[in-house]
Amino acid sequence: MSQTGKGMNPYIAGGLAGVLLVLSVLVAGNYFGASTSYVRTTGLIEQIVAPEHVSNTSYFMKYFEKDAGIDWQWMFVLGIFFGSFLSANFSGSYKWTDTPDRWKAKFGSGGSKRFLYAFFGGAIALFGVRMAGGCPSGHGLSGMAQLSISGLLAMVGFFAGGLIMARLIYGSNGGGK
């Protein structure tokens, strides 16, 4: 599969992901989620430099009281990395780059501008997603599949913010194509 290949049918791949979620709940009792792993990692990093500060920070202790280290979800997120790495290498679609095609067409090669957008985008995204209490995995997949009100509200927020910001970045014609 090349870089421009069509990839696997998204309906089938998505459907299989849905089956995987059901099996995960049945076998391990765990719904998918990703953003809580960022809280754990941040807490563990801060613990190295300022352990007292972490034990005095209620938000970290909220999670560390249950389990002070890595948990199911942390390994799940690490697994996404390895699964993608294996799949990309076996299918020949691994590509070492910091510049997505759509970005390149609008702004040219990566460099500091791509770094700044990605870094601060990540910062705003994780701040927001912790406020919302879940990401497109936790609220999106797991929440929507349970037909929860919180999941739908969060998804409305995700796409409202995303649709507006994408227009602001790429202009009203959406960067052509």
Place this chain on the structure above:
Amino acid sequence: MTLAIGLFTGVLFGLLMQRALVLRYDKQLGALLLKDMTIVKFMLSAIVVAAIGLHLCLDLGLLELSVKGTEVGAQLIGGGLFGIGWAMLGYCPGTAWGALGEGRYDGLWGILGGWFGTAIYAEVYPTLQTSVLTWGAYGKLTWASMLGINHWIPVLVLTVISILLFRFFEKKGL
């Protein structure tokens, strides 16, 4: 054991997302610019299949739901902020790791930023606890429990809406 199962589940999920190309910035921005609905097709297919499977198993008493509490203010404001950051980064918290896995190392900048954003959130959390997080907090609600109806009705509505959307996407070549 729990950790090993978590890793294995993640590997399979990462593999499916990589094959369906949904880990790519171009696909995520494609959806936000309404030009390429690949990620929406993937997500909604997963949601519909999981919704049917979960509620079937629920009826059989094989599992329990784990519904997150409704916090209208936090979910709309926090969700909106996430959306803004998502459009800038082009990956979400899980797919940033997946993108890095397939060599797209701008995902790593997003992960580093994500840790930074989380650190700030942890500092302001006590303030938010007495403000935003209390706005419209109605507890753990599903469509079925809120409306007092059988849970298969919202599952059916979700399925029908998704299929209509899929047909629309295919017709428009999105």
